[in-house]
Amino acid sequence: MGKVVIIGQGYVGLPLAIRAVEAGDDVVGLDTDTDRVKALGAGLSFVEDVSDERLMRALETGRYRTSDDYADAAGFDTCAITVPTPLTDGVPDISHIEQAALQIAVHLRRGCTVILESTTYPGTTEEVLRPLLENTSGLDAPADFFIGYSPERIDPGNPTWHLENTPKLVSGIDPGSLAATMAFYQRFVERLVPVSAPRTAELTKLFENTFRHINIALVNELAIVANKLGVDVREAIGAAATKPFGFMAFDPGPGVGGHCLPIDPSYLSWQVKREVGQRFRFIELANDVNEGMPRYVVQRIAAGLNTRYKPVNGSRILLLGLAYKSNVGDLRESPARAVAELLVDLGADVRAVEPHASPRDTGMLGGVTLVDLTVAEIRAADAVVLLTDHDDFDYPLIEAEARYIFDTRNRCHGGVVELL
């Protein structure tokens, strides 16, 4: 493939860059975050799916280097854009894609390929990326260069499904662009799934995450009503899951977090409203339910403390896990952080155990003291709240020492445990 540039060296871009190096490519990992560029260049990975050893091996080939300077993209053959697509003031913010497009466009050459991987609303590749690349470079796609869209499906920390064995959607603005996009990935992804146009691939990615978001909202609401009905929601879900067709089990929890579920569905509802003039009501409802979960968790903790003659104000509360899901250190949009903030606001003395968080992320935790999981911390807590069920927590120790456990993940057992 010759020279490859991966723009953005985050949760998506770093594993992709390393995989491309392993497949024999010469890769430049571009990122505007100078600290990240330096750390990666020194062999320090912050992504669970890429160990420091694997990163080091890639660096030692001499075919992987990190840079914060777009000049290092000169002469590239294939470029993949993996920059963030957040919501800003509740609306899609594709400014990172626009910036990346403008900066890479000056290095476009005849025959090269640009592939967008960031999650985004239908139309971005053809109506935003394409004109930016063409107008800045003076070249025409697909006559002079190719444009593809291939959304990332990576699930950070998943030990089974990773880049190589997760089927990857691919699309192009024309058959030549699709062929160029497939040629790039087929050397290191087992199965490619071509779809007819970037719009379809963009919509499919949003549909996948919206499906999950809505189903989680459904079981979360079910958990709330089942608690009031006096029914064990997990038993009901487990029983329903014995049906061999037409049912898929999802687990209730303290809300949704990370870079995908709280954000991607709103990209879809925003675009539907803008382009079709219609509300996507399922998405609005799911947002409403999932965003309300941290407050519900705090209400349940307050009720649990109340039965023990304790107000939240002044109580010592030990939160276990702040990341948005188990076995990762990503605190972005984590509902656990929302729970922590609400408890701090109510005057609780909040301590938290998060062995996976990086020091730069823990700076986001106002009012929360980070501690290690010790017998003394567990014993001193009026309530121990399991928010993220990391595998490396010592559950028998927690169960043996805690006075009261509120478990949002169905991981703890014993008489002092109350489940979400």
Ligand SMILES: NC(=O)c1ccc[n+]([C@@H]2O[C@H](COP(=O)([O-])OP(=O)(O)OC[C@H]3O[C@@H](n4cnc5c(N)ncnc54)[C@H](O)[C@@H]3O)[C@@H](O)[C@H]2O)c1
């Ligand atoms: N994290 C996931 O699990 C996941 C899964 C599937 C898809 N996605 C999507 O992939 C995209 C990237 O997500 P991520 O989690 O890797 O984000 P990230 O924040 O981990 O990494 C993105 C990187 O891009 C860099 N960046 C921003 N603007 C840049 C620019 N103009 N030029 C160069 N670098 C720039 C940032 O500094 C950052 O290091 C998003 O659209 C996201 O929705 C994420």
